[in-house]
Amino acid sequence: xxxxxxxxxxxxxxxxxxxxxxxxxxxxxxxxxxxxxxxxxxxxxxxxxxxxxxxxxxxxxxxxxxxxxxxxxxxxxxxxxxxxxxxxxxxxxxxxxxxxxxxxxxxxxxxx
Amino acid sequence: xxxxxxxxxxxxxxxxxxxxxxxxxxxxxxxxxxxxxxxxxxxxxxxxxxxxxxxxxxxxxxxxxxxxxxxxxxxxxxxxxxxxxxxxxxxxxxxxxxxxxxxxxxxxxxxxxxxxxxxxxxxx
Numbered sequence: 197x198x199x200x201x202x203x204x205x206x207x208x209x210x211x212x213x214x215x216x217x218x219x220x221x222x223x224x225x226x227x228x229x230x231x232x233x234x235x236x237x238x239x240x241x242x243x244x245x246x247x248x249x250x251x252x253x254x255x256x257x258x259x260x261x262x263x264x265x266x267x268x269x270x271x272x273x274x275x276x277x278x279x280x281x282x283x284x285x286x287x288x289x290x291x292x293x294x295x296x297x298x299x300x301x302x303x304x305x306x307x308x
Numbered sequence: 309x310x311x312x313x314x315x316x317x318x319x320x321x322x323x324x325x326x327x328x329x330x331x332x333x334x335x336x337x338x339x340x341x342x343x344x345x346x347x348x349x350x351x352x353x354x355x356x357x358x359x360x361x362x363x364x365x366x367x368x369x370x371x372x373x374x375x376x377x378x379x380x381x382x383x384x385x386x387x388x389x390x391x392x393x394x395x396x397x398x399x400x401x402x403x404x405x406x407x408x409x410x411x412x413x414x415x416x417x418x419x420x421x422x423x424x425x426x427x428x429x430x431x432x
Binding site for chain 2: 291
């Protein structure tokens with residue numbers, strides 16, 4: 197299985213400051229159709245995961261533009277330009293290019 | 309409103325069975341592959357199973373292969389997960405998840421909608 201490694205696992209951030217989460221895969225996530233299937237999800241406390249980013253850099257419906265995704269091959273990043281209180285939660289990356297789909301361990305974002 | 313609503317969770321003893329259901333609404337059910345993903349208490353996310361839009365392709369995590377069966381009923385817009393020979397380590401919130409694609413031919417994973425989940429507790 198493809199191993200997804202996130203860092204850091206804990207991310208204390210001051211309100212209004214930027215935040216960045218790294219996700220590395222053990223294999224390239226480029227699929228046979230040429231797309232790179234790397235997603236990001238946000239899980240707020242007590243809620244189910246919410247899709248944020250798909251295919252590396254595309255924001256899902258309703259996601260604020262302060263969230264952005266980038267990367268290629270095996271190295272990916274989720275950035276929040278200015279952290280707000282509602283951004284508290286756990287962030288997961290997921291790869292869908294190789295079966296089975298696998299998730300990173302999660303990064304817990306908290307407000308300093 | 310686009311929704312996935314799971315049901316069927318509960319507290320069961322090891323070795324017994326349980327059937328989960330997920331009712332979809334607000335979108336064309338037949339167009340999407342559907343997955344089950346679980347999350348043990350305080351832990352991360354684990355993919356469990358997938359069924360393609362046309363039911364021709366099914367796949368399972370090694371941890372549940374031979375014990376769990378995924379199925380769908382397009383006449384009722386419903387996804388099921390039949391769980392047999394349950395173990396203590398199957399304890400988790402089970403979520404129904406929609407794929408952006410249909411999983412026809414080569415299958416990739418691209419999750420765009422999650423249900424709220426249903427809790428399954430396996431305990432003696």
